[in-house]
Amino acid sequence: MFVGGEVIVHGVVNKALERFTIDTYGFGLWQKVVSACPHAVAFYEAMLCYPDQDSYALLNQLSRILNKPNADILEDMGTYLVVHRNQDGVRRLLRFGGVDFRDFLFSLNEFNARIDLIMPDLNLPQINVVCGAKNQISIRLAPSWSEFTYLCIGILHAMADDYGALIRLAHFADTGSAVIQITLVDDRFAVAQGFKLAARGPSNG
Amino acid sequence: MDNILNILCPCHLIINRAGVIEHVAPTMQKILQGETARLQHVLDLFSIKPRSGHLRGCSMFELDGQKFHLSLRRFLDLRWNGVVLRLQDRDKAIIPISFGMALKETAECFELTHADFGPSELAVDMLCLLEAQSAVRAASRAVTQRIEGAKKNAEIAALTDPLTGLGNRRSLIERLASFARQNISFGIIQLDLDHFKTVNDQLGHPVGDRVLVELSNILRQEIRAHDVAVRLGGDEFILLITGTNDPTELLGLAERLLARLKPPLTIQTHKVQLGLSMGGRIVEAAERWSMIDILQAVDQALYHSKRRGKGRFTFCS
Numbered sequence: 001m002f003v004g005g006e007v008i009v010h011g012v013v014n015k016a017l018e019r020f021t022i023d024t025y026g027f028g029l030w031q032k033v034v035s036a037c038p039h040a041v042a043f044y045e046a047m048l049c050y051p052d053q054d055s056y057a058l059l060n061q062l063s064r065i066l067n068k069p070n071a072d073i074l075e076d077m078g079t080y081l082v083v084h085r086n087q088d089g090v091r092r093l094l095r096f097g098g099v100d101f102r103d104f105l106f107s108l109n110e111f112n113a114r115i116d117l118i119m120p121d122l123n124l125p126q127i128n129v130v131c132g133a134k135n136q137i138s139i140r141l142a143p144s145w146s147e148f149t150y151l152c153i154g155i156l157h158a159m160a161d162d163y164g165a166l167i168r169l170a171h172f173a174d175t176g177s178a179v180i181q182i183t184l185v186d187d188r189f190a191v192a193q194g195f196k197l198a199a200r201g202p203s204n205g
Numbered sequence: 206m207d208n209i210l211n212i213l214c215p216c217h218l219i220i221n222r223a224g225v226i227e228h229v230a231p232t233m234q235k236i237l238q239g240e241t242a243r244l245q246h247v248l249d250l251f252s253i254k255p256r257s258g259h260l261r262g263c264s265m266f267e268l269d270g271q272k273f274h275l276s277l278r279r280f281l282d283l284r285w286n287g288v289v290l291r292l293q294d295r296d297k298a299i300i301p302i303s304f305g306m307a308l309k310e311t312a313e314c315f316e317l318t319h320a321d322f323g324p325s326e327l328a329v330d331m332l333c334l335l336e337a338q339s340a341v342r343a344a345s346r347a348v349t350q351r352i353e354g355a356k357k358n359a360e361i362a363a364l365t366d367p368l369t370g371l372g373n374r375r376s377l378i379e380r381l382a383s384f385a386r387q388n389i390s391f392g393i394i395q396l397d398l399d400h401f402k403t404v405n406d407q408l409g410h411p412v413g414d415r416v417l418v419e420l421s422n423i424l425r426q427e428i429r430a431h432d433v434a435v436r437l438g439g440d441e442f443i444l445l446i447t448g449t450n451d452p453t454e455l456l457g458l459a460e461r462l463l464a465r466l467k468p469p470l471t472i473q474t475h476k477v478q479l480g481l482s483m484g485g486r487i488v489e490a491a492e493r494w495s496m497i498d499i500l501q502a503v504d505q506a507l508y509h510s511k512r513r514g515k516g517r518f519t520f521c522s
Contacts, residue, residue: 045351046344089340096333099319114330118337197319197332198312 009052010122014044017058020077023086029065036061049121059147071150078154082162094159095195101165101187105129105137124148135184140177149178156182164190210299213323217301219292220247224265227297232321236277236311247300251275253287265289266298275302283307283314304328309335368414369421371442372435380433380445381496390490392446392455395503396462399480399515401440408475415472416479423465427458443503444485452520455485459518480516482507487522 021030034040037057044050063070081090097107109129115122126142139156141149153169160167166189170181210217211230219228229242242250253260254274268289275287286305291298304311308328311317322328364376372380384391398420405413417440424434424442433445446454462481469476484506488494506521513519 045348047341047348089336093333093337096329096336114333114337117334118341195318196312197317197329198309 008049009055010119011044011048011050012046012119012122014050014055014058015046016077016081017055017062018044019086020080021062023084024076024080025066032065033058033061036065070147074147074150075154075157078151078156079158080154081151082155082158091159091162092195092199094155095162096197100192101160101163101167102137102184104159104163105139105182106131108139137182137184139180139182140174141180143176143178146178149180152180156180161190162193164188164192166190213325214301215321215323216303217299218242218247219297219299220265220289221297222266224248226250232317233302235317235321236315238315250278252278252281266291269298280314283311285311308332366436369418369436371421371424372433374435374437376433377435377437377443377445378496380435381499384445384447384488385494388490389448390450390488392444392449392452392458392485392487393499393503394444394446394455394459394483394485394518395437395500395507396442396444396481396483397507398440399482399511401479404477404479408472408477412472412475412477416470416477419470419472420466420479423462427461427465450487450489452487452522455487455520456518459483459485463516463518482510482515483518484508484510485518485520 018030021033031042034042037054039051039054040058059070059073063073066073081087082094083091094104097110098104106129108127111127112124115124123144125144125148128140128142130138130140132138139152141152149171153171156167156169164187165184166186168183168185170183172179172181207228215230216232216236217230218226218233221227224247226242226245226247229237233242237250247253247265248260252275253265255268256271256273260268266289269291270289272286272288274284276282276284284305284307285302287300287302289298289300308331312328312332319329364372364379366373398416401413401416404416417436420440420442421434421436424444428434428444428446431447433447435443435445437443444458446458449455462483466479466481469478471477484503486499486502486506488499502521506519509521510517510519
């Protein structure tokens with residue numbers, strides 16, 4: 001997204017990186033990351049926007065400190081967003097998408113429209129789900145933000161576990177877009193985690 | 206046909222001309238939690254509020270085509286919407302039920318799932334949006350609260366002298382403006398330390414800073430809670446004595462301060478002998494005064510004290 005010629009990132013992205021780092025590696029490590037980035041702040045506001053170099057700087061420092069490639073960190077973060085008890089909101093919003101994993105994948109066609117209703121300025125890459133032969137489903141991501149692919153891979157793995165589905169994932173680039181290819185090996189491999197459409201309290205079911 | 210109806214609209218009832226329930230669709234069955242609704246009169250299970258008038262006896266069937274509100278008699282606070290539609294054989298009518306604004310509470314109360322809604326219903330999307338919206342609202346509220354807190358702290362910081370915690374010049378201007386607005390009398394004393402430069406030169410600035418903090422504590426102790434002590438900068442301070450037009454009050458305060466500074470102050474390992482020079486006046490509410498004039502007057506009175514040999518208070522009228 002562009003504001004006054006500067007690329008900006010919605011605060012939820014930085015906030016997610018902050019929460020992921022603190023919940024996974026502790027507050028001390030996050031402080032190290034922040035102090036290594038000249039423009040970083042200790043706590044990000046999910047509802048404000050920040051220059052996108054900030055997000056890249058944070059990610060690069062985290063990668064340097066953990067000695068782990070950016071792609072792996074983003075994949076871990078995707079998993080974190082679904083499975084960590086501090087983040088139950090994300091899992092729930094995704095589970096509204098469908099009764100089983102296949103249903104859920106199909107609902108991702110509506111993902112951008114849903115996000116637009118909730119956070120119109122978030123601007124995630126356009127997602128397009130294509131059902132191929134038998135158990136092949138591919139997700140095509142518009143080329144606006146290449147790191148998003150790894151975040152998606154983490155989320156997809158975690159959601160498959162949540163639905164009790166067994167999947168295999170592969171990804172490749174195709175004419176600028178990223179394509180994540182999902183093979184649904186068994187959609188009832190394990191018992192799905194519970195999900196209620198309306199839950200009392202902040203994190204339930 | 207029944208099966209398609211159950212899939213398309215899984216929350217409906219079918220009644221006969223007498224208003225007796227002949228069929229309960231799956232979601233309604235789940236909501237009734239095993240209670241047998243079939244062959245009961247619809248009004249025995251539900252409280253029904255038609256759009257106009259009252260419902261009498263068996264006239265349910267007569268509502269053909271009309272919308273109404275309904276609630277389970279056991280859950281009167283869940284207000285749903287229904288409509289009576291006569292079926293082709295004219296002896297039966299279907300009542301499709303939607304949960305309206307009670308959707309979230311209903312889904313919560315009866316633990317409804319995706320399967321309890323029809324494939325063309327927007328209920329699940331609405332629940333998803335409601336949940337997302339409330340999360341976004343909570344996040345926005347949190348930002349507003351944090352900004353509000355930061356703003357308050359910034360306001361306090363903007364009016365505070367960081368070294369001594371007393372008010373600063375900006376807070377003096379605000380207080381004087383508020384006295385003018387409220388039209389009240391007050392006393393004002395300007396004071397500065399004698400020999401402060403010598404302390405800084407001989408013992409260093411950190412000791413000088415400690416002296417200023419000590420003096421601030423003494424000022425705070427000697428004024429009343431609603432009076433004001435301000436550090437203008439350096440070793441210059443101003444005291445505002447609220448709501449008085451009595452010069453003896455200022456003289457009394459000045460004497461107390463001189464007495465407090467008579468013995469040397471102990472700063473770290475140093476004994477520091479200081480003195481105070483002061484100038485003050487009373488500002489009457491009825492007087493037409495300006496901030497510049499008042500500050501100039503007390504500054505001149507202070508200067509007078511200095512010239513007459515320091516360690517004293519000069520009152521100007």
